[in-house]
Amino acid sequence: MATRRLRGRPELYTSYESDSALLNTPAKKVGVAAIVAFAGFGPFFFTDDILSLLATAFAAAIGAIGLNLVTGYAGQVSLGHAFFLGLGAFTAATLNGDPDDARLVGYGLDMLVWLPAAGIVAALAGLIVSPAAVRLRGLYLAIVTLGLVFLGLHIFREADKITGGIGVGRAAGRAEILGYRFDIAGSFLGLDFTEPQKLYVLMLGLLVVAAVAGRNLARSKIGRAFAAVRDRDIAAEAIGVDLVRTKALAFMISSFYAGVAGALLATVIGVIEPGGYNLLLSVEYIAMVLIGGVATISGSILGALFITLLPRFTQDLPQNFPLLADLLTGYGFLSVDQLRQVLYGVLIVAFLVFEPRGLYGLWIRFRNYWKGWPFSY
Amino acid sequence: MTRFIELVFQGLGTGSYYALLAVGFVIIYKATRIISFAQPALMVTGACFVVAFATDRGWNFYLAVLLAMGCTAVVALIIERVALRPMVGKPVFVVAIITIGIDVAIRVFVNRFLGADVRSISDPWKLGGVSVGGVRIQQRHLAMMIATAVVVTALFAFFKYSRAGLAMRATAADQETALSNGVSVGTVFALSWALAGALAALAGTFVAAGANVNQETWTVALKALPAIIVGGLDSVGGAVVGGLLIGVVESLMGGYQAEHLPWLGSNFDIVSPYVVMLVVLLVRPYGLFGTPEIERV
Numbered sequence: 001m002a003t004r005r006l007r008g009r010p011e012l013y014t015s016y017e018s019d020s021a022l023l024n025t026p027a028k029k030v031g032v033a034a035i036v037a038f039a040g041f042g043p044f045f046f047t048d049d050i051l052s053l054l055a056t057a058f059a060a061a062i063g064a065i066g067l068n069l070v071t072g073y074a075g076q077v078s079l080g081h082a083f084f085l086g087l088g089a090f091t092a093a094t095l096n097g098d099p100d101d102a103r104l105v106g107y108g109l110d111m112l113v114w115l116p117a118a119g120i121v122a123a124l125a126g127l128i129v130s131p132a133a134v135r136l137r138g139l140y141l142a143i144v145t146l147g148l149v150f151l152g153l154h155i156f157r158e159a160d161k162i163t164g165g166i167g168v169g170r171a172a173g174r175a176e177i178l179g180y181r182f183d184i185a186g187s188f189l190g191l192d193f194t195e196p197q198k199l200y201v202l203m204l205g206l207l208v209v210a211a212v213a214g215r216n217l218a219r220s221k222i223g224r225a226f227a228a229v230r231d232r233d234i235a236a237e238a239i240g241v242d243l244v245r246t247k248a249l250a251f252m253i254s255s256f257y258a259g260v261a262g263a264l265l266a267t268v269i270g271v272i273e274p275g276g277y278n279l280l281l282s283v284e285y286i287a288m289v290l291i292g293g294v295a296t297i298s299g300s301i302l303g304a305l306f307i308t309l310l311p312r313f314t315q316d317l318p319q320n321f322p323l324l325a326d327l328l329t330g331y332g333f334l335s336v337d338q339l340r341q342v343l344y345g346v347l348i349v350a351f352l353v354f355e356p357r358g359l360y361g362l363w364i365r366f367r368n369y370w371k372g373w374p375f376s377y
Numbered sequence: 378m379t380r381f382i383e384l385v386f387q388g389l390g391t392g393s394y395y396a397l398l399a400v401g402f403v404i405i406y407k408a409t410r411i412i413s414f415a416q417p418a419l420m421v422t423g424a425c426f427v428v429a430f431a432t433d434r435g436w437n438f439y440l441a442v443l444l445a446m447g448c449t450a451v452v453a454l455i456i457e458r459v460a461l462r463p464m465v466g467k468p469v470f471v472v473a474i475i476t477i478g479i480d481v482a483i484r485v486f487v488n489r490f491l492g493a494d495v496r497s498i499s500d501p502w503k504l505g506g507v508s509v510g511g512v513r514i515q516q517r518h519l520a521m522m523i524a525t526a527v528v529v530t531a532l533f534a535f536f537k538y539s540r541a542g543l544a545m546r547a548t549a550a551d552q553e554t555a556l557s558n559g560v561s562v563g564t565v566f567a568l569s570w571a572l573a574g575a576l577a578a579l580a581g582t583f584v585a586a587g588a589n590v591n592q593e594t595w596t597v598a599l600k601a602l603p604a605i606i607v608g609g610l611d612s613v614g615g616a617v618v619g620g621l622l623i624g625v626v627e628s629l630m631g632g633y634q635a636e637h638l639p640w641l642g643s644n645f646d647i648v649s650p651y652v653v654m655l656v657v658l659l660v661r662p663y664g665l666f667g668t669p670e671i672e673r674v
Contacts, residue, residue, distance in 0.1 A: 077470055132655075135662045137670070139412050139469065139610060143602050144658060147651035150599075158642035279599070283477050290474050338485050345482030349475050353463050356471050 020219050022212070039204055043197040051196040052268065053312060054305075058203035059264035061304035062210045064288040065297055066257025071286070072295035073218055074250035075230025076133050080145030081258055081285045083152035086277030087125055088118035088259030089266035092173035094162050104170050105161050111177045115263055118173075122259025123252045130248040137233075149279050156274035169273030172266030175202060183267070199268055206264065207301070210257065214297045217253065226250055227295075291351055293360025302359040310347065314340040382512050384632040385625055390518025392624020393525035397580040398601035399608065399616035400529065401573035407549040407611050408569035411469055415456060415476040416577055417598035418483035423449040423578020424498060424590045425490050431499040438501055442582050446575040452483075453574025457567055465566075480595075488592050495589040504587050517587040528579065529617055532572075536613070541568060549611070600627075603654035609667020618665065623650045 006012055010026055013019035023029045043051060067081050095114040097106025109117075132144050156163045164170035175182035175198075182198045193201075217223050225246045228236035237243050266272045284307055292303020317339070355361045368377075398416060405413045426445030430436045436444075456479055464472045502517035536542040547555040548565040556562050577598070581590075584597050604623045608615025631646035638645070663669045 071470075132658070136658060139406075139473075140606060140658070140662065140664075142470070142473070143412070143606050144655065146599075147603060147654050150648050150651050154642065154645065154648040157644075283474070286470075286474055287477075290471055338489060341485045342482050345478040345480070345485070348478035349460055349482070352467075352471050352475050352478075353460065356464075356467050 022215055022219070036208065040201075042204070043193065043200055046200075048194055048196040051200045053309065055196065055200045055203040055268050056265065057305045057308035058200075058207040059261055059268055060285075060288065060308050061207055061261075061301040062264065063258050063261030064285055064292065064300040064304040065210055065214045066254040066261060067285045068289045068292075068295065068297070068300040069214060069217065069226070069257065070250045070254035071289055072300075073223060073230065074226035074247065074254075075233075076247060076250055077138070077142045077286075078145045078251075078254065079142050079279070079282045079286065080129065080148035080152070081254075082277045082279065082281035083148050084122040084125060084255040084258035085262030085265070085281065085285075086152060086156055086272075086274070087122045087255075088262030089172060089272050089277075090156065090163050090274075091121040091259065092118040092263035092266060093170055093272060096173035096176075097170065104164060111173065111175055114173050115260060118263035119256040119259040122262070123256040126251040126253075126255025127248055129255075130251040133247045133251060134244050146279065146282070149277070149282055153274065153278060156277060163272075163274040166275050167273065169271055172270055172272050173263055175199065175267050183270075203264060203268065206260075210260070211297050211301065214257075214300075218295075218297065222246075222249060230295075287348055291348065291358050293358035296360045299358055299360035306359060310344060311340060314343045317343075379512055380632065381629075383514065384628045386512075386514045386518055388625030388628030389621055390515065390521045390624070391628060392621035393521040394580040394583040394597075394620075395601050395604045395623050396525055396617045396620025397528065397576045397583070398598050399604040399620045400532065400613055401576040401580075402601060402605045403608075403611065403613050403616040404545075404569045404576075405573045406605075407613075408545060408565050409461070409465075411461070411472045411476070412602075412605075412610075413476045413570075413573065414473060415479045415483065416573065416601070417595035418480040418487065419449055419453055419574050419577040420581040420584065420598045421487045421590065421595045422452055422483060422581070423574075424581035424585045424594065425487055425496075426578065427498045427582050427585070428496045428590055429490075432497055438499060442579065445582065446578040449578035449581075450571040450574040453570040453577075454567055456483075457570035461570070462563070462566065484595060491590060491592060493592075495591040497589055498582060498585045500582070500586040502586055515587065517583070521583045521586070524579070524583070525617075528576070532613070541565075545569065600650045603650040605664075606654050607657045607664055609664030611668055612664070612666035615664055615666030623653060626650065626653050 013024070018024060023032055042054065046054065063081065063085055066084075067078065070076050070078055092114040094105055095107050095109045095117055096111070097104055097108065099106050099108045129145070129148060133141055136144060157166045160166075160168075182202045183195055185192070185194045186198070187193065188198070218226075225236070225241045228239070228241050229243060229246050229250075233243055236246075288303035288307045289300060290303070291306055292301065293299025351358070357364065398420060401416055401419075402412060405411060423445050426448045427438075427441050430441035430444055431438045460475055460479055461472065464475060500517065502515070502520055505516045506513045507516060507519070508514075536546060544555070544560045545565050545568065547558065547560050548562050552562055555565075580598070580601075581594075584590075584594060600623060601620065604619035605616050606619070607622060608617070608619030627646050627649050630649040634641055634645050634649075635643070657664065661667075
C-alpha cells in the first residue's frame with residue numbers, strides 16, 4: 001500500500017513499497033525525468049558524429065549493465081564478456097544477412113526477431129558456462145572466463161561461414177523494424193532525420209528499457225539473491241538461496257544483455273570482424289563497470305559513456321589544450337596516437353587509485369557535500 | 378617416436394618460459410593476493426632491454442640479459458610503489474584492472490621503442506640444434522630448460538633458507554601476523570614485484586630467442602595464466618609444473634592435431650592451453666597444487 005509522502009521530508013519512508021520504489025525520492029524523479037528529456041532532445045543539438053558516438057555509448061551501456069549485473073550485483077567476475085558480445089553480434093548478422101549470399105549464411109529476418117534472438121543465443125551460452133561459476137570463485141573464475149574469450153576467438157575464426165573469417169568479417173544486422181529503416185536517413189512524422197539521429201533515438205530507447213529492467217531486477221527477489229551470493233555465498237545458501245540456480249541466472253541475464261548489446265553495437269558500427277571480440281574488449285567492459293561504479297545501473301551507463309568518449313576526448317586534446325599536448329608530443333616524446341593510448345591506461349589507473357567507487361562515487365561525494373551544506377556533515 | 382620426443386622437448390622448452398612467467402604471477406599473488414596483468418608488458422620490456430643492450434650496443438649477450446633482468450626489476454619496483462602500494466586493502470579486481478591499465482600504458486612505450494619492425498635479441502643459439510641418437514633438440518630449448526631449472530632451484534633455496542625468503546613466506550601465510558612479528562610487509566611486496574619483473578625479463582628473452590620481438594610478442598605471456606590456474610594460484614611448484622604441462626600440450630597439439638583431430642580447426646594449438654585449464658578445473662577447482670579455500674560463514 002503506497003502511503004502519502006510528507007512534503008519536505010524526502011527520506012521519510014512510511015512503507016516498504018515507497019522505500020524500495022524505483023525512484024524513491026522526489027529529487028530522483030525530477031532528475032531522471034530531466035536527464036531522459038535532455039537525452040531525448042539530443043538529435044536537435046548534437047552534430048552527427050557526436051550522435052553516432054553517443055549511440056555507440058548507449059549500446060555499450062547495455063552491455064555494461066549486463067556485466068554489472070553478474071560482476072557488480074552477483075559478484076561473479078567475468079572477463080568473458082567479449083565472447084557473449086560477439087555471439088550476439090554474429091547471431092544478429094546471420095539472422096539478418098542476405099539469404100542469397102553464396103559466401104555467408106543468412107536468413108533475412110527482421111530486427112524484431114534478431115535482437116531477442118541475439119540475446120537468447122548468448123544467454124544459452126551463458127547457461128552452459130555457468131557451471132564453471134558454481135565450482136569456481138574469484139580470480140579462478142576470472143581467468144577461466146578469460147580463457148573463454150580465446151576459445152571464442154578460435155570458434156569465430158573457424159566458423160567463417162557465419163562470421164566471414166578473420167580480417168574479413170561481414171555486414172552487421174540492419175536496424176529495420178517492420179520495414180522502417182533506422183540505418184538510412186529519412187523522415188519521421190514530417191521531420192527529416194539523418195541516419196545517426198535515428199540510430200541515436202533507437203539506442204536511447206533501448207537503453208532506457210534495459211536500464212529500467214536492470215534496476216527492477218536488482219531490487220527484486222532475484223536481485224537480493226544476487227547480492228546475498230556476492231556478499232557471502234555460503235551464508236546465502238544457508239538462508240535458502242539456491243546457489244546453482246542464482247549463479248546460472250546471473251550469467252544468463254548478463255549474457256542476454258551482452259548479446260543484445262553486441263548486436264546493437266555491430267549495427268551502429270556496420271561491419272563486424274571476428275578478431276575484434278578479444279580480451280581488450282572484455283577489459284573495456286570491466287573498466288566501464290569499475291569506472292562507472294560497481295553494482296549501480298546509472299554507474300554502468302556513466303562508465304560506458306566515459307570509456308566510449310575517452311578516445312574522442314584524447315584525440316581532440318591537442319586542439320583543446322595545445323600547451324599540454326605540445327609539452328608531451330612536441331619534443332618527439334610521443335605521437336598523438338600514442339599519447340591517446342597512454343592516457344587511456346593512465347586515466348583508468350588514476351581514476352581507480354583516487355576514487356575506487358568510480359564516477360558514481362564522485363556523485364555520492366558531491367551529493368553528500370551539498371546535503372549538509374554549509375555544514376561539513 | 379623420434380618426432381614425439383622432439384615435440385616433447387620443444388614443449389618443455391617453451392614450457393619453461395611459461396613456467397618462469399607463471400612463477401612471477403604466483404610470487405606476486407602470494408604476497409599481495411593480486412594477479413598482475415602487467416606481466417605481459419614487463420616481459421616485453423625485458424626483451425626490449427636485451428635488444429637495446431645486446432643488439433643496439435653490441436654488448437655481451439649474457440651480460441645484457443642480466444642487466445635487462447635488473448632494469449626490468451627496477452621498472453616493476455616503480456610500478457609497485459607508484460600504482461599498487463596506494464591500493465593495499467582495496468578490492469582485488471580494482472587492483473587487477475589497474476595492472477591492466479599499467480600494461481596498456483607501458484606497452485605504448487615498448488612499441489614505440491620496437492617500431493613496426495621485428496627486432497632480434499642477438500642470442501647465441503638462433504635455431505641451431507644438437508642431435509642425440511637421431512633426436513634433434515634445439516639449443517635454445519636446452520638453454521631455456523637449463524636456465525629455468527637453475528633459476529627455479531635458486532628461488533626455492535631463496536624462499537627456504539634466506540631471511541627475505543622467510544619473510545615472504547610469512548607474509549604469504551598471514552600478512553597481519555607477519556607485520557606484528559617485525560616483517561616489513563611493504564618490502565616484501567616490493568621484493569615480490571622485483572622478482573616477478575626479473576623473471577618476466579628472462580622469460581621475454583627466451584620468447585625472443587631464435588625468433589624475434591615485435592608488437593604482438595606480449596600475447597605469449599597470457600598463456601602463463603592457464604599455467605598458474607592448472608598448477609594452483611598459490612603454488613610456486615605448481616606454476617612450474619603447470620607451465621611445462623601447458624608447453625608440452627601446446628607443442629604436441631601443434632604437431633599432431635592437424636593430422637589426427639582436424640575437426641578442431643587450424644591453429645588449435647594456440648588455444649589448447651585454455652582447454653587444458655578448463656579440463657583440470659572441472660576435476661580440481663583449485664588446480665593441481667593449489668590450496669582449497671576454507672571459508673568460515
